[in-house]
Amino acid sequence: MSVTELSTRTPTARVERSLCGWGRTARSRCRVFQPCEPQDVVDVLASEAHAERGVIARGAGRSYGDAAQNDGGDVLDMTGLNRIVSIDGERGLITAQAGATVAQLMTALAPHGLTLPVVPGTRHVTLAGAIASDIHGKNHHRDGGLARHVAAISLCTPAGGLTVLSPETDPDLFYATLGGMGLTGVIVEATLRAEPLPSPWVTADVDRTDGLTQTLELMSGPERHRYSVAWLDLLADGSKLGRAIISRADPLGSDGAPPAARGRRAPRAAYPGALSRRPAFEVPRGFPAALLRPASMRTFNALRWRATPRRERGQALAMAPYFFPLDALGEWNRLYGPAGLIQYQFVIPSGQEVALERCFELMRTRRLPVYLAVFKRFGPAFGGPLSFPLEGWTLAADLPAAAPGLWAALDELDEVVAGCGGRVYLTKDARLRRETMAAMYPELDRFHAQRARVDPNGVLRSDLARRLGLCWSAL
Ligand SMILES: Cc1cc2nc3c(=O)[nH]c(=O)nc-3n(C[C@H](O)[C@H](O)[C@H](O)COP(=O)(O)OP(=O)(O)OC[C@H]3O[C@@H](n4cnc5c(N)ncnc54)[C@H](O)[C@@H]3O)c2cc1C
Structure with a gap:
């Protein structure tokens, strides 16, 4: 070409x-x-x-x-x-x-x-x-x-x-x-x-869990699916903290249309051409950060969790919205107001699950307002001295940068992450300290x-x- x-x-x-x-x-x-x-x-x-x-x-x-x-x-x-x-x-x-x-x-x-x-x-x-x-x-x-x-x-x-x-x-x-x-x-x-x-579709198995223990159990087994990701609710109270919607998916076969769409025209969002379209909605400049608060996000999370079936198998989803759900809302970072957001993404090596639980515990006790949390498993490390992935667990947590006590709490989390051989993702980072970073990237x-x-x-x-x-x- x-x-x-x-x-x-x-x-x-x-x-x-x-x-x-x-x-x-x-x-x-x-x-x-x-x-x-x-x-x-x-x-x-x-x-x-x-x-x-x-x-x-x-x-x-x-x-x-x-x-x-x-x-x-x-x-x-x-x-x-x-x-x-x-x-x-x-x-x-x-x-x-x-x-x-x-x-x-x-x-x-x-x-x-x-x-x-x-x-x-x-x-x-x-x-x-x-x-x-x-x-x-x-x-x-x-x-x-x-x-x-x-x-x-x-x-x-x-x-x-x-x-x-x-x-x-x-x-x-x-x-x-x-x-x-x-x-x-x-x-x-x-x-x-x-x-x-094979086609512009994936087929997804979705499971809803009731708390962190169940989430970790479900994600710890052998993973036979090609794609795997969990949305975690880290604002829920008590034993509900860490309840999740776990989505595991595979590319759908080569006939180009999902079972439900056969005989009908497949939605335009399925085709890669849809990738070049602008999002239908865009957050305006000057969006008031006050609208995004722990209480409103707690309610949103609860509604989202309840609206998901406990177990669903073989759900056909168009590729573009499956891989890029956040792209549906243009300039969504403006939701966090002028002070902005921190995305804190870390990885904890396999075998160090105690440290992972310590991180969740720290987030709970320091009352970190995690508005969006995405949890995944990584395979073996590969690549360069500054490459982020290590075999283990990774969490990406979106936090309002102006949240009281945020910096000190993230410093504490850094210590736990570095102490167990884990690391913070540099492309998401805005505040890591030099010495801690050196410990994370040996x-x-x-x-x-x-x-x-x-x-x-x-x-x-x-x-x-x-x-x-x-x-x-x-x-
Ligand atoms: C909504 C959202 C979701 C995301 N999801 C993921 C995810 O699932 N997985 C993941 O790994 N990351 C994810 N990211 C992070 C993103 O993929 C990386 O930060 C990526 O590097 C951004 O690319 P960019 O073109 O915007 O680069 P920039 O942000 O402009 O630059 C990033 C780095 O690349 C360097 N760089 C850029 N161009 C060049 C060049 N020509 N030569 C040398 N260096 C260059 C810059 O110096 C800088 O260090 C996500 C980010 C957002 C906003």
Whole structure:
């Protein structure tokens, strides 16, 4: 397949802008530049060699914290480099530029009977942003994270310019880049291994549990389904805390329509083309945070839990709303008001379930207002020194950033997580401390060794990197 979208634009001049992550917490002033051709990236990195505050790449800005911003310095907005370069239907490979989104990639792959093997909970992230975070999906226990499916990367580094990397040519730099948060270079293009798309449907088994013990029991057994995820109610009282709606699903066969839709027209939401549509509803600017309170969310959770059958088997669901339910509401982060939200995502290794229960207990005793909690199982770790997934349990908890006592409670949780060999997900982070992060990522030296090789003057810098001691300046 040939290029689908040809760029006729010219690179923008550097424009000063206020940037933040999806959580809308820490803002910074950055000079933003949008390259249109790979050579623009090479030129910017060369011009940064003696710049004081450095530069970092930014995709769609869907990381929650301060990873894709650089206070007082430069930011490369990579969304202008968004072409699908080629699709090799026979070998199942897709090559695209850094700024192509998951929605774009899935839409381009569908006519070839292919799809992406790993997707996050939103289709609006860019290819390079997903690689730089080594994202995981609902199938990590079966298929690993994105790192397992990247065949090659074109990376521009301050020391080496533009290079094509693969696990065969330079495994150390390749894996340090997967999950490397943009700090080993700017990804310009990447090739992923796609997989067959049998139909735009999944078939889901849904179970409702009454409390945490039952939830953990049900999720502890051997998992035969391809996708598995639980929505937890962490605002419920007493023994109801941790009650869940557990959804386990598999791709539906190849006839293209679910059993219930045979003989009728399948809903348009089923087709990957639906991915490019804008959401029907968008939260307006200035939405009053006061509307989102523990009491109203407790009621919402209870209604949602009650509205779900105790046990349902073989429910046919359209792929797009199944994988990206939050995309139905545009700009939903505005629900949290001007103070924003923290998404606290951690993983606890298998065998450390006591620590997991301690985390839930801490959230309960510190009265953390967890408005949304998503719980999953991870398969074995794979990939780079900063990759997040470890075999075990992961919880992603959305919290209003202005909640009283939140920072201190999260510090306590960090201690429990680090103490049992677990870690916090950097792409969601906005507040982790440097020492705790170092305890969570024991292969940090491997990462620094690669940085010293490709960025000896410390040109690649971000707010997250400064906060966590992941970058330095030789100037
Ligand atoms: C609603 C929602 C649901 C989500 N669900 C999941 C999920 O299920 N699983 C999961 O793993 N994550 C999930 N995420 C997190 C998201 O997938 C990651 O934060 C992803 O990195 C965002 O991509 P982006 O294009 O917005 O990157 P940005 O937020 O712009 O940047 C993220 C990181 O990538 C780096 N980067 C961006 N472009 C480049 C480039 N060209 N070269 C080098 N580095 C670059 C940046 O420097 C930064 O460090 C979710 C986020 C949201 C908002």
